[in-house]
Amino acid sequence: MEIRFEKVNFQYSGLTDTTHALKGVDLKIEGTGEFIAVVGHTGSGKSTLVQLMNGLLVPNSGVVNVFGFRLPAKRNQKINELRQEVGLVFQFPEYQLFEETVLKDIMFGPKNFKKTKVNAEERALEAAKLVGLDDNILKSSPFRISGGQMRRAAIAGILAMDPKVLVLDEPTRGLDPQGRREMMDLFKEIHEKTNKTIILITHDMDLVSEYAKRVIVLSDGLITFDGTKEELFEKEDFKDYHLSEPQTIKILKYLEEEIGLKFKEKYTYDSLLEYIVEGEHE
Amino acid sequence: MNNIVIGQYVPRDSWLHRLDPRYKLLALVFMLASLFVIPIRTEWPYLVTLGSLTLINLLLIATSKVPIMKVISGFRPVMFLLTFTFIIQIFYYQVGPNAKLVVPEIPLHFTWASLGAMILILAFYLLTKKYIKFKFIYFLIMVFGLFAVQHYMPESWGLIANYKAELYDEALIRSGFLVLRILNVIILTSLLTLTTMTTDLNYGIESLLKPLKLIRFPVDTLAMMLSLTLRYIPTLLEETNKIMKAQASRGVDFKEGKLKDKIMQMVSLLVPVFIISFKRAEDLSNAMEARGYVIGAKRTKIDEYKTKTPDIISLIVTSLILVLIIVGRIIL
Amino acid sequence: MNELIKIKNLSFKYSEKHETIKNISLEIPKGKWISILGHNGSGKSTLAKLLMGLLKADEGEILIGEEEILLTEESVQDVRKKIGIVFQNPDNQFVGVTVLHDIAFGMENQQVPREEMIEKINHYANLVNMQDYLHKGPHELSGGQKQRVAIAGALAMDLDIMIFDEATSMLDPKGTEEIVDLIKLLNKEHKKTIITITHDLEFANLSDELVVMRQGEIILKGTPEEVFKEEELLKSSNLELPLALKLQNDLKHHNFKNKDKIMEALWKYGLKK
Numbered sequence: 001m002e003i004r005f006e007k008v009n010f011q012y013s014g015l016t017d018t019t020h021a022l023k024g025v026d027l028k029i030e031g032t033g034e035f036i037a038v039v040g041h042t043g044s045g046k047s048t049l050v051q052l053m054n055g056l057l058v059p060n061s062g063v064v065n066v067f068g069f070r071l072p073a074k075r076n077q078k079i080n081e082l083r084q085e086v087g088l089v090f091q092f093p094e095y096q097l098f099e100e101t102v103l104k105d106i107m108f109g110p111k112n113f114k115k116t117k118v119n120a121e122e123r124a125l126e127a128a129k130l131v132g133l134d135d136n137i138l139k140s141s142p143f144r145i146s147g148g149q150m151r152r153a154a155i156a157g158i159l160a161m162d163p164k165v166l167v168l169d170e171p172t173r174g175l176d177p178q179g180r181r182e183m184m185d186l187f188k189e190i191h192e193k194t195n196k197t198i199i200l201i202t203h204d205m206d207l208v209s210e211y212a213k214r215v216i217v218l219s220d221g222l223i224t225f226d227g228t229k230e231e232l233f234e235k236e237d238f239k240d241y242h243l244s245e246p247q248t249i250k251i252l253k254y255l256e257e258e259i260g261l262k263f264k265e266k267y268t269y270d271s272l273l274e275y276i277v278e279g280e281h282e
Numbered sequence: 283m284n285n286i287v288i289g290q291y292v293p294r295d296s297w298l299h300r301l302d303p304r305y306k307l308l309a310l311v312f313m314l315a316s317l318f319v320i321p322i323r324t325e326w327p328y329l330v331t332l333g334s335l336t337l338i339n340l341l342l343i344a345t346s347k348v349p350i351m352k353v354i355s356g357f358r359p360v361m362f363l364l365t366f367t368f369i370i371q372i373f374y375y376q377v378g379p380n381a382k383l384v385v386p387e388i389p390l391h392f393t394w395a396s397l398g399a400m401i402l403i404l405a406f407y408l409l410t411k412k413y414i415k416f417k418f419i420y421f422l423i424m425v426f427g428l429f430a431v432q433h434y435m436p437e438s439w440g441l442i443a444n445y446k447a448e449l450y451d452e453a454l455i456r457s458g459f460l461v462l463r464i465l466n467v468i469i470l471t472s473l474l475t476l477t478t479m480t481t482d483l484n485y486g487i488e489s490l491l492k493p494l495k496l497i498r499f500p501v502d503t504l505a506m507m508l509s510l511t512l513r514y515i516p517t518l519l520e521e522t523n524k525i526m527k528a529q530a531s532r533g534v535d536f537k538e539g540k541l542k543d544k545i546m547q548m549v550s551l552l553v554p555v556f557i558i559s560f561k562r563a564e565d566l567s568n569a570m571e572a573r574g575y576v577i578g579a580k581r582t583k584i585d586e587y588k589t590k591t592p593d594i595i596s597l598i599v600t601s602l603i604l605v606l607i608i609v610g611r612i613i614l
Numbered sequence: 615m616n617e618l619i620k621i622k623n624l625s626f627k628y629s630e631k632h633e634t635i636k637n638i639s640l641e642i643p644k645g646k647w648i649s650i651l652g653h654n655g656s657g658k659s660t661l662a663k664l665l666m667g668l669l670k671a672d673e674g675e676i677l678i679g680e681e682e683i684l685l686t687e688e689s690v691q692d693v694r695k696k697i698g699i700v701f702q703n704p705d706n707q708f709v710g711v712t713v714l715h716d717i718a719f720g721m722e723n724q725q726v727p728r729e730e731m732i733e734k735i736n737h738y739a740n741l742v743n744m745q746d747y748l749h750k751g752p753h754e755l756s757g758g759q760k761q762r763v764a765i766a767g768a769l770a771m772d773l774d775i776m777i778f779d780e781a782t783s784m785l786d787p788k789g790t791e792e793i794v795d796l797i798k799l800l801n802k803e804h805k806k807t808i809i810t811i812t813h814d815l816e817f818a819n820l821s822d823e824l825v826v827m828r829q830g831e832i833i834l835k836g837t838p839e840e841v842f843k844e845e846e847l848l849k850s851s852n853l854e855l856p857l858a859l860k861l862q863n864d865l866k867h868h869n870f871k872n873k874d875k876i877m878e879a880l881w882k883y884g885l886k887k
Contacts, residue, residue, distance in 0.1 A: 054531060083533055157532060176852045203787045247856075247858070255876065269857070516751065572698075575723045579723070582725045584715060584731050
């Protein structure tokens with residue numbers, strides 16, 4: 001059970017020109033256990049890539065295979081059910097809220113799919129609990145709660161659909177530092193509890209180094225790197241990717257330069273702390 | 283996805299593009315008036331007048347260097363309505379005593395059987411039209427079928443009424459006249475939007491409305507509203523698109539659904555768009571006020587339009603045409 | 615002396631339930647770069663709106679400029695000639711149909727003559743590096759580019775004070791860098807008084823003074839070095855220290871080799887501008 005891209009090409013046809021957003025992309029993502037960060041400059045094809053995963057977009061050439069469902073699909077094959085399997089959360093997802101109450105809105109997604117129609121309310125309540133929304137909020141109108149709560153409600157709306165894979169497009173944009181941390185910890189918790197594959201589009205290299213396992217780098221429609229985060233950050237030619245180094249690495253490099261502390265690659269905050277405290281750096 | 287063109291403007295280097303928008307708009311108004319002032323009569327002077335105006339319009343298209351397909355695509359929205367009008371006019375217009383039949387009378391029988399057949403044809407058409415490429419031709423075939431069925435099916439199969447299809451020359455010419463007139467209107471308005479940038483159009487409208495200031499009509503404010511609307515159309519389209527994708531990702535299938543579903547689809551799209559728009563209105567008004575905007579206060583303008591010779595000539599020519607036609611109508 | 619903005623005992627409520635700003639007093643010296651920080655809802659954006667006269671304070675005074683103009687309904691138009699603001703959403707403040715028209719907007723409001731407008735547009739478009747985009751529409755621009763246009767539009771009014779209300783929070787790293795570089799330029803080279811509203815302490819580190827708000831009150835004021843020492847207070851307003859400083863703080867309770875050297879180095883790194 002996996003998501004596969006085989007030589008996928010995608011072009012946007014505008015009124016005056018076409019943009020070749022993805023050029024011959026090959027990719028394989030397991031249905032469980034992965035935590036992938038998708039990075040790349042604006043316009044590199046990240047949004048296009050994830051929209052191909054739930055059938056919002058269909059390849060011009062090549063094949064996308066999502067848990068056995070082939071895209072491009074045959075005429076009249078319903079793509080809709082695919083969207084329950086791959087849950088896509090867009091940037092600023094709070095804009096998708098529209099129902100009378102927060103609970104109703106969270107239930108909206110599950111109600112649209114055969115698999116989850118039956119116990120939509122139950123799923124919604126569970127999802128709400130997972131993101132930390134209490135009963136008072138569930139009863140309110142989605143437009144009378146804070147921005148952070150709105151975002152959590154929107155994400156709960158996708159979680160309630162019980163997708164196999166969770167895809168998130170810059171979920172922490174615009175959040176304050178604590179909000180950002182809470183959101184990322186939530187995804188980490190979901191990943192650890194359910195082992196769902198999580199795919200995260202982000203520009204923040206610190207998020208990548210703290211949370212991701214695998215990194216896919218896109219540049220001008222091509223995948224220029226696909227491997228573990230360690231492999232990426234330790235590459236000789238890392239500079240050529242035009243990505244910033246994570247803070248943890250920068251700090252370690254500085255410490256080596258300033259006081260001769262032996263440099264060792266550490267990517268999470270906890271591992272960095274540990275490294276310094278355990279003093280193996282002599 | 284950065285190429286949303288506002289309106290239909292096609293940048294070209296033609297005299298029509300270079301016309302001052304104020305004069306262009308006035309000239310358009312005169313030409314439209316001319317079209318509607320010509321009486322709908324089938325005698326040759328009137329036909330010649332309409333024909334000349336049509337020729338002028340075709341010349342305009344040619345000299346505007348705008349691709350003719352763009353103008354023709356402007357016909358599409360009204361084609362069905364035009365055909366409908368044309369057919370009704372042909373068969374039901376009361377012709378004068380001198381009218382001659384173009385083809386011999388066609389007897390038509392409206393029977394229960396033919397009614398059933400017509401319903402079947404209509405249903406078949408509606409179900410299958412999405413597979414057909416040349417939709418307009420298919421439509422014409424369907425309409426032809428509706429009439430054919432009333433002619434060829436026997437009278438005796440449950441007769442409701444008998445009537446005749448009488449194709450008179452007068453009616454034909456008259457219908458043609460009406461259709462041609464509407465096509466001319468479309469050509470003129472298309473030419474306007476194809477050769478004028480929306481900012482210029484905005485300015486033209488604002489200028490023409492200026493006299494209304496005398497009766498305290500808020501022309502400047504209206505112009506600002508229009509300008510802001512134009513500025514936000516591409517942005518709004520993009521946002522609507524994003525919301526559609528977000529809702530589609532939650533299982534909304536915008537292509538299918540019964541009426542109840544369609545309503546829900548609309549709501550899931552409209553509510554977010556409204557909310558975004560309200561937030562935008564609030565933010566925008568703050569930004570505008572912060573930059574010193576006061577509703578109704580005097581402002582200078584960065585845009586400047588200078589009247590040139592072609593502008594004056596266009597105005598004189600089109601007003602002459604209108605005057606001539608009015609005079610002609612009075613005399614004849 | 616030389617304070618360009620004086621806020622005295624300012625209070626403001628949006629509704630009966632929450633007091634958004636509680637008795638704030640603050641002075642912003644000419645030519646300084648102040649960052650106002652706090653959690654979402656702490657009142658920082660409200661403060662910006664009050665400074666621009668977009669909201670009317672319930673209590674207190676705001677004095678602007680060397681002449682110390684009291685901000686009132688009558689003087690608000692004059693005050694807006696002295697302070698410019700760039701808001702968070704690049705799309706919701708872009709008024710013009712093209713870059714040219716948008717930069718002109720503020721000047722049109724002030725009835726600046728056309729020749730002067732053209733000159734200023736060219737000058738400031740160049741300053742923000744958008745001179746090649748004058749005829750582009752907003753839908754053809756990135757977020758960073760739109761914000762740059764907003765800055766040009768404000769500068770064209772020959773303002774001395776600029777407020778940036780979370781102006782980079784909706785931008786990608788490239789756009790953010792462009793704006794941060796511009797702000798640095800405006801403050802260091804053009805001697806503008808800058809107020810940045812943000813919740814990014816790394817960004818705030820670049821400024822001269824930090825003001826931390828929580829629930830409508832100022833809980834901390836000082837230089838970056840002074841403010842960064844108060845991790846608990848910062849946390850109470852949902853703010854996070856830059857990583858090196860956070861690390862330094864957490865390491866305090868441990869004992870390990872070369873502790874002093876490491877702590878010092880981390881502190882130095884964290885305060886690097």
